[in-house]
Amino acid sequence: MASLILLCVLLLWPLSSGSEVVDVLVILPKNNSYLFSYPRVAPALQYAQRRLRGADPHGALTFNLSYADSECGNSALFSLVDDSCEKRPDLILGPVCEYAAASVARLASHWDIPMVTAGALAAAFSQKSGEYSHLTRVAPSYLKMAETFAAMFQHFSWRSALLVYEDDKEERTCHFTLEAVFLLLDPDLHDHLRTHMLSGARDERLDAEDLLHAVREAEVVIMCMGADVIREVMLAAHRRRLTDGSTVYFNIELFNTSSYGNGSWKRGDKLDTEARLAYASLNTVTLLKTVKPEFENFSMEVNRSIQKERLADCQDCGSINMFLEGFHDALLLYGIALHEATRKGFSKKDGAQITAHMWNRTFEGIAGPVSMDANGDREQDFSIMAMTRPEEGSYEVVANYFAINGSFQVLPAFNTDRFTLRGRRKPSPPTPEKSYGLGVSALTGIIVGALLGTALLMAFYFFRKNYRISIDRRTRLEQCDIGKHRQLREDSIRSNFSAA
Numbered sequence: 001m002a003s004l005i006l007l008c009v010l011l012l013w014p015l016s017s018g019s020e021v022v023d024v025l026v027i028l029p030k031n032n033s034y035l036f037s038y039p040r041v042a043p044a045l046q047y048a049q050r051r052l053r054g055a056d057p058h059g060a061l062t063f064n065l066s067y068a069d070s071e072c073g074n075s076a077l078f079s080l081v082d083d084s085c086e087k088r089p090d091l092i093l094g095p096v097c098e099y100a101a102a103s104v105a106r107l108a109s110h111w112d113i114p115m116v117t118a119g120a121l122a123a124a125f126s127q128k129s130g131e132y133s134h135l136t137r138v139a140p141s142y143l144k145m146a147e148t149f150a151a152m153f154q155h156f157s158w159r160s161a162l163l164v165y166e167d168d169k170e171e172r173t174c175h176f177t178l179e180a181v182f183l184l185l186d187p188d189l190h191d192h193l194r195t196h197m198l199s200g201a202r203d204e205r206l207d208a209e210d211l212l213h214a215v216r217e218a219e220v221v222i223m224c225m226g227a228d229v230i231r232e233v234m235l236a237a238h239r240r241r242l243t244d245g246s247t248v249y250f251n252i253e254l255f256n257t258s259s260y261g262n263g264s265w266k267r268g269d270k271l272d273t274e275a276r277l278a279y280a281s282l283n284t285v286t287l288l289k290t291v292k293p294e295f296e297n298f299s300m301e302v303n304r305s306i307q308k309e310r311l312a313d314c315q316d317c318g319s320i321n322m323f324l325e326g327f328h329d330a331l332l333l334y335g336i337a338l339h340e341a342t343r344k345g346f347s348k349k350d351g352a353q354i355t356a357h358m359w360n361r362t363f364e365g366i367a368g369p370v371s372m373d374a375n376g377d378r379e380q381d382f383s384i385m386a387m388t389r390p391e392e393g394s395y396e397v398v399a400n401y402f403a404i405n406g407s408f409q410v411l412p413a414f415n416t417d418r419f420t421l422r423g424r425r426k427p428s429p430p431t432p433e434k435s436y437g438l439g440v441s442a443l444t445g446i447i448v449g450a451l452l453g454t455a456l457l458m459a460f461y462f463f464r465k466n467y468r469i470s471i472d473r474r475t476r477l478e479q480c481d482i483g484k485h486r487q488l489r490e491d492s493i494r495s496n497f498s499a500a
Contacts, residue, residue, distance in 0.1 A: 093331070122176040178224050
């Protein structure tokens with residue numbers, strides 16, 4: 001079906017246009033410890049190239065891919081500048097890391113080059129009107145994920161939360177993840193929303209007492225940490241009886257990797273039994289997975305290519321994560337948009353026009369339909385997983401969130417008790433005071449003013465009364481003195497006249 005759609009689009013390509021070569025610069029880290037290193041992504045891009053060629057009988061579109069090491073830092077910008085000295089690329093794929101992507105996206109917008117990535121997921125990249133105007137994100141942003149929590153908080157009427165994250169001070173993946181949750185939750189909850197940061201340093205131990213004190217105050221705990229740290233937190237909470245249903249725990253897992261926290265409790269150690277009981281209270285928010293025959297073929301071919309290359313420092317290479325899917329779909333989306341823009345008279349150098357054709361559309365990706373919103377960000381559905389059989393420790397999807405219509409779907413495996421807070425009294429909304437149309441501050445001002453006015457009037461009354469008494473007394477004394485002085489003057493005159 002997907003190949004048929006591509007064929008219908010590409011058959012409309014003008015026969016007289018000849019072969020079109022598109023220069024693509026892929027800016028990703030070379031280090032295979034990253035899930036999105038370019039040696040790991042390259043097989044997915046090659047698969048997309050073959051898919052495009054198979055759908056284009058005229059061979060009108062050819063991609064010339066070159067790779068540059070971003071090192072998840074400033075090297076990404078340097079690579080773009082160095083590569084553009086002689087000729088600028090027609091398309092930029094990547095970077096993924098936020099700090100690397102920011103500088104590249106600014107320059108791409110200035111140079112009118114489309115930039116498509118399965119990264120740059122932080123909330124700041126949602127502002128596309130300025131320096132990120134040419135940025136298209138084919139992987140779900142953290143804000144899209146946060147919509148799931150916003151829907152659950154509304155559905156279950158939760159009123160307080162604790163956001164716990166591990167900050168490595170470099171890529172800061174979990175910092176940006178929970179930042180989006182904080183931004184998207186109802187502002188009325190922010191007075192009951194707390195954050196707790198754990199250092200990403202490996203030699204620093206978890207301060208369980210400090211963390212669990214904050215846990216006791218929250219109805220919902222949302223965590224973004226490595227799998228080992230999450231296990232340590234859940235064990236500590238279980239030992240202090242904080243997994244008794246009075247708190248709902250969530251883990252966020254987007255990348256299909258244990259380094260991001262995959263909800264796994266089993267380690268093969270003596271704590272497995274206790275961990276299984278603790279994880280019975282832990283729910284995981286993850287991408288909703290759809291499987292179709294073409295995706296199975298994609299997975300096998302990419303895995304085969306990676307194994308053939310025998311990549312060094314490559315963990316989890318046997319799994320197909322969202323970055324591999326995303327960059328495959330990125331090249332596909334660009335190819336469709338370029339064909340449409342060219343049919344309307346634009347060229348591959350009209351970056352703004354090609355970018356506009358990638359936004360606000362739906363196409364068939366490698367794992368299913370891909371919907372891009374009007375802001376150039378991918379819409380994504382998410383699932384909530386829970387341990388439905390605690391005796392086995394197995395997980396199952398219990399609910400889904402659908403981004404297109406913002407609906408929250410509860411599945412048959414859903415257990416209401418698991419998401420119902422026990423032993424907590426929900427805070428009642430404040431009752432407004434009656435003031436007969438006046439605000440509280442205005443009414444208070446009137447009362448205080450009346451009291452002050454009464455005090456001033458009384459003070460003035462007593463002051464005036466005392467003043468009048470003093471004046472009357474002084475007047476009588478003065479009259480008495482005047483009478484004495486007059487009598488003395490008259491006696492003096494009489495004596496003088498008598499003498500005369």
